Amino acid sequence: MYKTQYGSSRGALAARATVYASDLFAGKTVVVTGAGGGLGLAIAVLFARLGASLAINGRDAEKLTSAKEFLETFGGNVFAMPMTIRDPERVEGFVGEVNREFGSIDVLVNNAGGQFPQAALDFSPKGWNAVIDTNLNGTWWMMQSTARRWVEQKRPGSIVNIVADIWRGMPGIAHTCAARAGVIYLSKSVAVEWAPHGIRVNCVAPGCCESTGFSRYPEDGAATFQDSNPMRHAGDEWDVAEGVVYMAANSGKFVTGEVLNIDGGQQLWGDPWPTGRPDYFRIS
Numbered sequence: 001m002y003k004t005q006y007g008s009s010r011g012a013l014a015a016r017a018t019v020y021a022s023d024l025f026a027g028k029t030v031v032v033t034g035a036g037g038g039l040g041l042a043i044a045v046l047f048a049r050l051g052a053s054l055a056i057n058g059r060d061a062e063k064l065t066s067a068k069e070f071l072e073t074f075g076g077n078v079f080a081m082p083m084t085i086r087d088p089e090r091v092e093g094f095v096g097e098v099n100r101e102f103g104s105i106d107v108l109v110n111n112a113g114g115q116f117p118q119a120a121l122d123f124s125p126k127g128w129n130a131v132i133d134t135n136l137n138g139t140w141w142m143m144q145s146t147a148r149r150w151v152e153q154k155r156p157g158s159i160v161n162i163v164a165d166i167w168r169g170m171p172g173i174a175h176t177c178a179a180r181a182g183v184i185y186l187s188k189s190v191a192v193e194w195a196p197h198g199i200r201v202n203c204v205a206p207g208c209c210e211s212t213g214f215s216r217y218p219e220d221g222a223a224t225f226q227d228s229n230p231m232r233h234a235g236d237e238w239d240v241a242e243g244v245v246y247m248a249a250n251s252g253k254f255v256t257g258e259v260l261n262i263d264g265g266q267q268l269w270g271d272p273w274p275t276g277r278p279d280y281f282r283i284s
Helices: 010-015 038-049 061-072 088-102 125-153 174-193 212-216 219-227 237-248
Strands: 029-033 053-058 078-082 107-110 157-162 199-206 259-262
Touching (some): 010 038, 029 088, 038 061, 038 237, 053 088, 061 078, 107 125, 125 199, 157 174, 157 237, 174 199, 237 259
Parallel strands (some): 029 053, 157 199, 199 259
16 A cells, blocks of 8 residues: 655755756746645746746745746746735736736646635635636636737747646535636636637646645545545645646647546546544445
């Protein structure tokens, strides 16, 4: 049985092998939201290692500054702005600043989001709205603002939205299941609307992939993640990062409106319980 981990160290992210060429994104600008740590930082690291200029944001200014300094060690330019994607005016300001800094954006990776494990009957209006506002609304504000610039500039672009493995429901985090499902079908809709502008829109849906986010779940909840799929172990941030690059790069040039599941088969079989498995569902 695999032991549950809580994400890779920065040293490990810098050293991980990758299938991609080191200059794959040379001369390109990539935006990664929520890149102060965890999955977002891992995604940003891979793009940095592949030669991209980066623009990152996140709510924690201290973490974001630290991430910026780390990403700059790979030799590229990094722009960072502490902010929340919930505020459409802040989003507009961020997208405008990135365009002024780099001239244009080539790829948007919407990673910012979050949730907390809780039984649905216990959701408060504040808790529900916080998850929906970040995971769905914030993602949309970033998509719309970036796409408007591409249309104005007559430039193609690629959007990759990080969602979740929603296909059999997500008991224990139903609020994020609702939000991520919204992002998936929003992405499919605008993938058609925006195709005439050369804009591709796709999603990457991680299953139980080890990151610092694992530490937010109760121990008995996190323990179920290793049995969340038929491969009987969790994935990690690098699995997701390499999937994001595939969708964003020329490798995905004929892919739009799709969801790439990186879940070890979780949509087919598994029994993850973020809040811990209730006695009713225990099979002895």
